[in-house]
Amino acid sequence: MYIPVSVLNGCGDSFIAADEKRQKASTYFFTDIGLMTLVCRHDHVLWIVNLTSTGEKQHYALALLDQLFKHIPTQMTIGLLYNIACQLKQSCCKWKFMDDSILSCIAFAIAIFHAYDHQWPCQVIYHPRKQEGFDWSDGEGCE
Template sequence: MAFASTGLRAAICHHGRVLQMVNMTTAGEKQYYAVALLSSLFEELPSWWRLGVLYDIACVLHRSMSKWKILPSLLPRIDWGILVFHALGHQWPCQCMYHPQKCKGFGFSDGEGCERCWGALQKMAPVL
């Protein structure tokens, strides 16, 4: 039996509040879900705001968006970083460039708000 939804993808602020959420309908974490969240989020923000984005594979998404010119007007407004607990799984050059504690503007943010959100929602949707 197949399900119409395969999961949820969320954009969560520094304080742990859900800003945007998408219903995933394909298997795996496709980049277009992250692009859709960023596009939708930037529509709600003033045009002069910059946004720090912490994502487990921010290095890959940043490269893809730059290479394929996806949302080119937004790219200069985004500071990219990898989630702290995912950073050690990345190669050294990637860690140097994207680790939030090495990037200006992220402070002590660990970027794990989504993991905390999923932990809180786990009781509502147990694994089948």
Template sequence: MESCVETQEKKKPKGAAKLGLRLPEEFLEVCEDSFIATNEKESKASIVKFIDTGLVALVCRHDRPLWVVNMRTPGEEQHFAYALIKALFDNLPLDWNVGLLYDIACQIERSMIMHSILAEYYPRILFAVSVFHAFGHQWPCQLLYHPRKTVGYGLSNGEGCEHFWSSLKCLIPSLRISGVCSIPDVHSIG
């Protein structure tokens, strides 16, 4: 998925007026700048010591994990989310539509439209921002992407991943040093 996204992003996007974005570009840019998760260069873990820098999960409506992906980059790059979206749609009937609650759904949708990423799935996705993260977005984004203001979400709050992480917190100490790390050669230590 990483190479697919890179290839699509190299192509020149359509003109802003022709994109069909649900919000003006200036609002989406301010939203993008306000979230650390959208900054792909922001490191949450050391890539010098560890190959795995974090996890990304896709959970169902009932907060059950469907797929979990190891992140191996310094920042939270979009191709991880796209890999999960592709895995989901590859395992669903062709006539199913999906409500996708994501912390930065406005940015994922924007990139899908601008660069035609997973374009075959886009018409089948209704994007919304998880409730807790909605208030970090710009006001127009809150109005358009809040699940309480979007038909089809009912009382879903999109915090399933937060619940999933909370249930795994007892594993954090042992996983903190998981993955391949640089360990000095035993023979080189006097």
């Protein structure tokens, strides 16, 4: 389903996590201010990155996905549950962060808790219960 860019921009503005300028932690006292993990369907940690800058930067998610795709068959499809999956997909398409062959192997969905945060159309489209393959996975195991 096609989503106009204006809708995705509105969606991005509504997510606090998508606001890369918003600081939730200070780097004044600490070098590492958090962790981001890539977990499997069973919530087992596969890889972890240290967050060293404030805001939820997409390069952390991209680094984890890059690592994952180095270890799985090239034609394997994965389901990605992420708080701001709609924004990550938009960035990947717009800025070519990933090769189309890799991007086509990712089914993007918003983690279930965040799918109910706002009433933007992308939450309906990226809702894991409305997409094939996610079953009862909720993406909240490492929250």
